[in-house]
Amino acid sequence: MTATLEHPRTVGTVLPVRIAGLGVGLPARIVTNDELAAELDTSDDWIRSRTGIAQRHVAAPHEATSDLAAAAGKAALADAGLGIEDVTTVLVATTSPDHRVPGTAPLVAAALGTEVSAFDVNAACSGFVTGLRVGGALAATGDGAVLVIGAETMTRIVDPEDRAVRVLFGDGAGAAVLVPDEHAHLGPFDLGSDGLDPSMLWCPDGGTRTPIAPTADGDPYLRMRGGDIYRHAVTRMVASSRAVLDTAGLGVDDVDLLVGHQANARILDAVVQRLGIDPDRSHVTVDVHANTSAASIPLALADARDRGRLKPGATVLLTAFGAGLTWASCLLTWDPEEDA
């Protein structure tokens, strides 16, 4: 492995790793825009026209992030034809963990029946692609399979009365099994962060900066400056996508499928337009999943695969942006074993 660091945050490394299986964990309950409009001062028309969202899955009261993550992980292993004994690391990308302590990944590992290394990555909506970078590097050492799961229960951290945020988010999990494969390509990657103004998208209180005492007022809910986030999302995903394409020496016409973070259809449209990619090559699931943060890309990838949009050898561009701010993009060659 060698790194090309022409751009300080672009990792030129192309890892000899492939995605051997994908799986999803979606709560059974679907909530439509009309159902939200019965509780909030909003409408199906407002939500659809501003975001492209028509519905979202919402976790049942007994379900938390680790439950969705374990379901996705189990399905991904079955898809790969592997067992939990083949897995050396369980990595969970989440910004809505079951608990502040411990991490969610050990709970998922236990649910799957393993005591291997298990840890969380919190890069918000960029978490899954960041997890591919970390998990890919581990898988490339050849020890075995690495389970990378993006999992969120975002509906638990939004203020039920904040219409500007609540309508945007949904719950779910998506998982990928990474295995070493000398013929495979995972990368290059472009990852970055800008933590100068975290208040653009954050939960203000309840962490170590401003703990919430049991009796005190505080704001534990997800708050957002939507306009600022919109602008940064488009700018960062476009720049990050260009960075990985430039590093790989590829152009937009070489991309068979773009799977961007599913935050908002308008953001995805703007990214596609600025990159100059044929809109038909952008896979969109935000209409049915809403924004599931770190779960959005693996959910969309699995959906694309199930719809026959990932052909053997296809060049896939993943690009994500989220709270932090954080961003992460990478290229991968889709080449599942059964089609190789």
Ligand SMILES: CC(C)(COP(=O)(O)OP(=O)(O)OC[C@H]1O[C@@H](n2cnc3c(N)ncnc32)[C@H](O)[C@@H]1OP(=O)(O)O)[C@@H](O)C(=O)NCCC(=O)NCCS
């Ligand atoms: C949130 C977002 C959809 C708002 O869209 P917009 O085009 O900026 O909205 P507009 O300017 O047309 O409308 C804003 C108005 O709608 C109102 N509004 C907000 N949410 C609403 C809702 N669910 N239903 C109806 N009205 C709503 C606001 O209160 C505001 O009203 P005001 O002008 O009286 O103050 C847009 O800014 C966005 O997509 N931001 C990025 C969000 C995101 O993807 N975050 C996650 C990134 S990982």
